[in-house]
Amino acid sequence: MDEPRIGVFVCHCGRNIGAYVNVPEVVEYVKGLPNVVHAEHNLYTCSEEGISAIKKGIQEYSLNRVIVASCTPRTHEPLFRSACEAVGLNKYLFEFVNIRDQCSWVHMNEPEKATEKAKDLIRMGVAKARLLEPLEEVEIKVAPSSLVIGGGVVGMSAALNLAQQGFDVHLVEKESQLGGILRNIHRLYPTNQETTKLTNPIIEKVKNHPRIQTYLSSKVREVAGFIGNFDVTVDRDGRESKFNVGTIIVAIGAEELKPIGQYSYGEMPDVLTQLELEERIKNGESVGKDVVMINCVGARVPERTYCSRICCMNAIKNASLIKESNPGAKVWILHRDLMTYGVDFENYYREAMERGVRFIRYSLERPPEVIGNGKVEKIRVYHALRRTELELSCDMLVLTTPLIPRQDNQEISKMLKVSLDEFGFLLEAHLKLRPVEFAMDGIYICGSAKWPTDVAEGISQAYAAASKAAGPLRTGYVKAEAITASVNEDICSGCGTCVSLCPFGAMELVSKGGKRVARVTVAQCKGCGTCGAACPSGAVTMNHFRNEEIMAQLEAPWYNEAFVESKGGVIGEPG
């Protein structure tokens, strides 16, 4: 490898960095570091101007290493890497230094210390960049088909979308019929359309589409492999089917909380949840003349702090429908706040009020009480706005409860190696930058498994997930991240420590030249480095995070100023 020629681009990020870190001073300092042949500052390095400055710098100064000191690699590394690639510099010769999220923003009251820290961090980056090596990415073939887990309206929409684009889809549903939670829902807000009018045509299309194979009463038992090449085992009453897909969409929905023990639920006959009310309405059963609904039961409370978003609208819908079929009925909604976002939902709420649905705000400090002996007779509620206590006669109490994550999320999380959030919902890679994707490549998420969503939102997410999942299928190949382990077979003693530690089965022992050595299946290696850290012979190298590279970073904070002046000094070598 040629002598390193490093270019450093320090970003002001407007005032985000520039107001707390003395960027020009940092640039002057960086110019003195060994092998740094160019350093400049940019108002926004991620802007078009900044990107072309990087490209120009690489060409003008024959840079063979590039450092950007700015926000965080978690959002912007791909952008800067591709700028390097665009002018022919291998993207693994790029190094990111985080001086915003982990420096300027967390030391806003100490600009001098922030500036010193920024210098240290960049010096560590330079120390590593000097030792970076170019890496090549392997191309992996992608099987032109997808697995969709969950046969609700969201999963079906995703499956149909993919099938209509010409890809084979395996749709797995654990129940004996398609439709998911909507099978229990009578009408949909805000149009009050009958649910079956929406779902039946979708179910028919799914059943009749030649590219969709549906597995009912089935569970995904095992998923092995990686993007482009997942080996899937589906189990139906002990009978297994196996197939291979390129990408996976998870659409397993959520379920309604059953508030056992709250407001006499489970103890009195006419205390039910919204979903149970829907079933009664759907079956034409009587629904009471004095109906009280209590919102936020089990939601936005200390043990479950989130707002489930869709339940306010659902309560308003059911209240309206009761008023519509029996205008003489009294319907009260006891709420804490109302989540009726957007023009349509606000109108819907207003129409419910006009129709005679009454809204009372209660507070969590003084929740409503159920009065009755064996059956519900009255609800006592403290009217938080009028500051008086009211007693409402009641022959049916409906509890509005949140959607909660399915128990299946735990299994899915372990099987697909995807994360859960603090509540147990499946966690997408990034709210804004990578919606509907998991951090794990080739696996996508849509609908209420991720967060409570209504039908319209769920279908939009299904289309988004399908279009993401179709990308690799259409291209036909993906490039595997080159940050993987590699084995020096000459010094490998064949002990197998790495094999037992690797959770991805990427390490195996093979015979070579009469001895046992470890071998990496690059496409399966995720690059965690656990094998390398444990290798007793030092035979496993973690590309891009090699011992030499990290050790150079570790010594850089103590790098002697005198070396800077003599140039050519070795950052990683203490004096």
Added chain:
Amino acid sequence: MNRDDFEPVIIGFCCNWCAYAAADLAGTSRMQYPANLRTVRVMCSGRVSEILIFKAFAAGADGVLVAGCHPGDCHYMKGNLSTSRRFVAMKPFLGAVGIQPERLRLEWIGASEGSKFAETVRSFTETVRGLGPNPLNRRRNGL
């Protein structure tokens, strides 16, 4: 050196998926913590071998923080378990070679725990400040 002037340098190995994300979150939430941390990003806390920890101390770090995902949440399923096993042996070893074991800390910090990250840096910086300079830091000790 006067102990009051002592500004410890702390090396923080952060795993890309949890601890590093938490550190970013502390930033986007504008939580303030002492400017003594020098982060080294690794893909998984499981990458942080005994040699790297010892190298950090040998180079002069006054404290070393290794931060990874909570058990069960590891992006690589069980890399963090390798780390915790390693710590069982590493702490007494440091004591035996004259480096107070309190200079080494392992924390599980989830991606959504920006405040835990900030609090960890605050409390660890104070702990290390109390311990004084790393006896192996040759330059600072004028050796």
